[in-house]
Amino acid sequence: MRSTLARVLLGALLLFTGCMDSPVEPEGVPEGHARLALNAVASPSSATLVVEVTGPGIGEPLVFNLPVVDGVASGTVDVPLGSGRVFYARVYDAGGTETHRGQVTAAIRPGTNAVSMRLEALNGQQPIDVVIASYTIILWWTGQPIVGRPLQMRAQVKDAEGNEVPDAKVVWAVTNPTLARISPTGVLEFSAEGTSGLVAVYGGVAAKGDVEAVSATEYADDMLRWSFRSWWDAEAQPFNGAGFMLSVQSFQHSASAGNWGMYLYSEYPRTAIVNDPSHAYYGDLESAWSASYNGITMLRYAREAVGEWPDLRAEAFSEFLLGLHLGNVALLYDQGLVIDDTQDPATAQLRPYTEVMAAAIAHLDQAIAHTQQGSFTIPALWTSTPISSEQLRQLAYSFKARFRANVARNPQERQTVDWTQVIADAGNGITSDFSLVFDDQGWRFDAGYYLTAEFLSQMQYQYLGMADQSGRYQTWINLPVASRHPTLPGGQAFAIITPDNRFPQGATIEAQRSSPGRYYQAVQSPTWIRADRGTHRWSYYGDQRFRAWRDNGRTGPFPSFTREELDLLRAEGWYRTGNLAQAASQVNVTRVAAGLNATDAAGLNTSCVPRLPDGACGNLLEMLKWEFRLETQFQGMFGAPWYFLDRGWGDLYRGTQLQLPVPCSVLRGRGETCYTFGGVGGNSASLGSRYVWPFE
Incomplete structure (x- = not known):
């Protein structure tokens, strides 16, 4: 994704002379001195910038030590007024080795000053440019410059004390006028793709940054690509994600480690979710919310920049992504923001998860409609594996089936799911597993590794x-x-x-x-x-x-959606609509392949798998659940499908939360009160598993 925010600290100096009619020295500056701001972008290994100032009337050299933080050295220096001021600068790394040096001679006068010098490397590194001036100018803009679309550039002027200069009016310029033009008020417009320097001048000091413009189609493609990646971040965020605690809460895996809330939230008795931004595991609660709405915001930025989506592929994929983002919010949280690629989340009101899921399914329907209007291919660069328009349509049907069934918070809600529609959607879904292809670099699935790794x-x-x-x-x-x-x-x-x-x-x-x-x-x-x-x-x-x-x-394909999941959703649909023979026939596909005896409409279970806690052989529903658990483990739904299945089946352990609260930082930002779920006797908590576990 192109950078949408640039801050350039005196990146270049135009040798203009600035003056002030009645210069006023900043408070605390010795009489006869000028206070100047120093800025330099150093190398990553730099630790300290040392500046010595000598010249007529200066006895002992003035020495200033400026630490380099995150590759940037900045600070102020007080220099006596006069001509022949020699600035000698050296840069040292953390081990005390000198890496750069340089010097310049300049006159420091009352009013505005601007001095630049280049420090040459002593060890083959890139040189470092240092600017010492009366002002600092910060350039920025919001959004990606698009060919043919005006974009407002902005500049903030600060004095050597770091105070903003009120009503400072900069002079704007571009370095490539054949490619770009800028108005006196800073409105920039490109006539073709490419890069131009952007310059803002004030008081003899200039700031310069490079601005790159892309075509509307390229920008839209970038935003679609990164919106999909944001969905994947919500699904499988390795170090701040809900999947780990949901997995251990539903006995999908077990871990003695405390990472990601696994121990805390699987203790007996179950504890309530701590919805507090200062809590160690708050990020695991909040990450899916942020990733989902960041993904939608990327789509909004693209729409703001390009207007209408440039082609059928973009239209279909954007609707598909809106369905995925909102669907994930509805699965996890009790409320969400029902927004699309044209709406600012700040203007939306929180709505119950049922309305959020309805919106998600409506977007997936729109995606399906677009895929029926023509053929296209989603490139592997966007999704790690190419997806044809037909496959995208099948995936949209598949997610509709998944979302409809698993949004239920309890057995009553799961029973009232529109199972006839689930059966139909699943029948139109993927015909083979949908897997992302990981290279452990750009495409990673650390969560899949840690959920399954033996250690x-x-x-x-x-x-x-x-x-x-x-x-x-x-x-x-x-x-x-x-x-x-x-x-x-x-x-x-x-x-x-x-x-x-x-x-x-x-x-x-x-x-x-x-x-x-x-x-x-x-x-x-x-x-x-x-x-x-x-x-x-x-x-x-x-x-x-x-x-x-x-x-x-950790490389190669890892299923995110399996055909078996859809087949078992159909089996559950047939079971719940009274077609027990068809349900048993579908259960037998994976059951018999596992070496178990076939079942029938009456729930025959001669293999006695599963054998329940009381020793009884499981009935047809229990055999269906057995196949569902084993065939979907770790695949899709945040890597924790068992949690969502258990929630709807009524199998979550007593006190386990049935959903996550809206993150407290979001609520506080909206002026609302924070709340939580779970814990024995708490709000939206399981009353106990239908297995009636001993000592539960």
Whole structure:
């Protein structure tokens, strides 16, 4: 994305002479001296700029030490008035080695002064330009310059004390008048793509910055590309994202580490979400909100710059992105802003999640309509993998099905979902998995790595133990939580013995380590740490399905949306609309492939997978849920699909929040009171799982 904000601190000097009729020295400046602002953009390794001033009437050299912070040296120097003032400057790195030096001789007079010098490198680095002047000029503009569209440039003038000069009027100029022109009031317009220098002059001091103009189509493409990346940031933000805590809360994985709120928000009893910007894990609550609305804002910036979208591809993809951004907000938060690519969020009111989701689905419908008007391809540069117009249409249908089903906050809402429409949308969805392709550089999925990596993540027994046919799961689950451990009373290891070939096979952990399943493995050296945080978090099992992806340096495709998810949404739709035979037939596709016996409309379960906490064999709905969990684990919906499934099925552990509150910083900015959800007895909290876990 092109830079939309530039601040140029005395980037170049035009040798104009400035004067003042009645100069007034700043407060605190010694009589007969001038206070000047010094600015220099140094190299990243620079640590200190030392300036010595000598000349007639100056006894001992005046020495000024200016620290270099983030590559910039700035400060003030008081210099005696007079001619023949020699400024000698040196730059040192953090180790005390001199890296640059240079000098200039100038006269310092009452009124306005401007001195520039170049420091040559002593070690092959780039030279450093230093400006010492009476004023500092800061240039900036908002938005990307677009060919043929006027854009207001702005300049702020500050004196050597750092105070803004009121009503300062700069003189504007461009260095490439064949490409760009600028009015006396600073309105810049380009006639073609390219770069021109922009110059603002005041009091003998000039600021210069390069401004690049692009075509409307190129800018729109850039904004669409980065809006999609912002959606991915909301989905899979690795170090400030909700997915980790939602995953561990729904027993999709287990971790003893405290990172990302995993330990805090999976404690027993469950605690309320801390909606406080000063809290350590506030970023995990807030990041998806920011990323979603940043993505919409990028689309708005593009529309403001280009007017109408330049082509069918941009129209379709922008509607698709609006659907994704708003859909994610509706999945996570109790309220949201219903805005599109023409609206400023500051002018919108918070609306309930149901209205936000309705808007999301309406945008996806618009995207579908656009894809039916012609053919195009979304380039891999935008999405990591090329997407044809037909594939985009299938994805829009797929997200409609996902969103409709998973926006439900409780079993009552999930039951009243329009399942006939979900079945239809899923039937029109993707025909194979949709995967982003990662290179661990520009396209990264750190969350996918940390959710599945053996050193941080373990596969929790709470649900996966239902595969076990040995009775060990019932022993484990019926122990007090503080007594649960992968080694059961009597010293027996809790090995999951099951005909489900997605699990490792063998009668012992040792045997299973040499016979991994398709999805899970018995880990050679499980990471059991922090017993004080609960040994119930420990397990012998880890992820196997995505191990090749991890071993390949987190590169290659990783599914974000699977065809199995859509098939199982259809199965649930058939189940809820009374077509049990069709539901059973669809469940059997993955069930039989896993080595389990087929089920039927009556819920026959001769394999007894899943075997519930009370030892009973799961019915048709439980078999459907079993397939849903195993086939979607870590794929889509913030990497935590089990949370949203459990929420609608009524399976979230008692006290777990059913949704996230609007981030407190957003509420405060709107003059509203902060609130929260979750905790036993708290607002919008689970009343307890339908499994009625022992000791819940």
